[in-house]
Amino acid sequence: MSDTENEATDEAVAPETEVAAVAPPADDQVPAAAKGGRRFLIAGNWKLNAGGTDGCDLALAVARTAADHEETEVVVAPPFTAIAAVSNELYNKKSDVAVAAQNLYFEESGAFTGEVSASMLRIAGATWAIIGHSERRQLFGETDEAVLKKVIAANAGGLKCIVCVGETLDQREAGQTIAVIERQVEAFASELAKSGGDGVIAYEPVWAIGTGKVASPEDAQEVHAAIRGMLAKVDADFSQQTRILYGGSVKANNAEGLLSQRDIDGALVGGASLEADNFGKIIQIAAKLARQG
Numbered sequence: 001m002s003d004t005e006n007e008a009t010d011e012a013v014a015p016e017t018e019v020a021a022v023a024p025p026a027d028d029q030v031p032a033a034a035k036g037g038r039r040f041l042i043a044g045n046w047k048l049n050a051g052g053t054d055g056c057d058l059a060l061a062v063a064r065t066a067a068d069h070e071e072t073e074v075v076v077a078p079p080f081t082a083i084a085a086v087s088n089e090l091y092n093k094k095s096d097v098a099v100a101a102q103n104l105y106f107e108e109s110g111a112f113t114g115e116v117s118a119s120m121l122r123i124a125g126a127t128w129a130i131i132g133h134s135e136r137r138q139l140f141g142e143t144d145e146a147v148l149k150k151v152i153a154a155n156a157g158g159l160k161c162i163v164c165v166g167e168t169l170d171q172r173e174a175g176q177t178i179a180v181i182e183r184q185v186e187a188f189a190s191e192l193a194k195s196g197g198d199g200v201i202a203y204e205p206v207w208a209i210g211t212g213k214v215a216s217p218e219d220a221q222e223v224h225a226a227i228r229g230m231l232a233k234v235d236a237d238f239s240q241q242t243r244i245l246y247g248g249s250v251k252a253n254n255a256e257g258l259l260s261q262r263d264i265d266g267a268l269v270g271g272a273s274l275e276a277d278n279f280g281k282i283i284q285i286a287a288k289l290a291r292q293g
């Protein structure tokens with residue numbers, strides 16, 4: 001089945017609200033971190049959870065922690081149904097926590113039942129989009145070609161991208177990790193470069209997502225360094241500016257070792273992002289490391 005046929009039917013309610021006018025925080029208004037000035041980014045992927053008022057409560061709890069730790073940039077990714085409400089809540093609280101969609105469709109409009117476009121997501125208040133998550137690749141047949149189209153659509157629609165890459169356990173055990181990641185990165189890197197360093201890559205080994213099996217900091221760093229090398233083939237500045245997040249069973253108790261690595265610029269957090277305390281501690285750890293420089 002095609003990606004379109006498989007898409008979830010939870011379409012965002014995209015009211016024309018004041019949220020549409022909310023601009024992402026200006027990059028020159030935030031403290032720079034170590035690692036070449038790349039600011040830590042901690043993003044919470046709520047997946048198919050917290051799609052109603054519970055999402056608003058969670059976002060406000062995250063916003064409270066984030067307000068005291070401005071060294072860390074924070075993004076939350078609710079389901080489509082909660083993007084407008086969560087964006088409104090954060091806007092009303094003057095929070096810098098940004099909102100991401102977990103997916104988008106690459107067409108702008110038309111006969112694509114159940115789909116949501118980049119501009120609709122912007123109207124609802126999202127400023128980011130997660131693209132190519134392994135659950136979309138594996139469960140919904142999303143291809144490298146579709147990922148590229150979505151990055152193009154996000155760029156055109158004014159959404160910043162968090163593009164996910166990662167190998168399966170079989171691929172890792174067969175020694176194919178770097179080759180797989182290279183194929184995935186090469187599919188979209190030139191397009192991501194057009195967003196002038198605003199684009200983000202998340203390295204998420206599939207075997208680590210939702211399993212409790214986290215990559216060792218050293219193994220993760222090795223892949224992150226390799227990804228940065230792949231980006232350098234497109235452009236040296238782009239390679240240095242682009243933040244590369246690690247994702248896969250990140251929790252408060254393993255975040256510090258990962259975030260201390262030279263090429264790990266943050267985390268994409270699934271399960272632990274649904275727990276405000278756990279997610280808040282990850283934000284705090286990133287802020288502490290940023291202050292240490």
Ligand code: PEP
Nearest residue numbers: 209210247248249270271
């Ligand atoms: C994710 O969904 O992107 C993820 C990393 O999930 P978890 O943290 O639960 O492994």
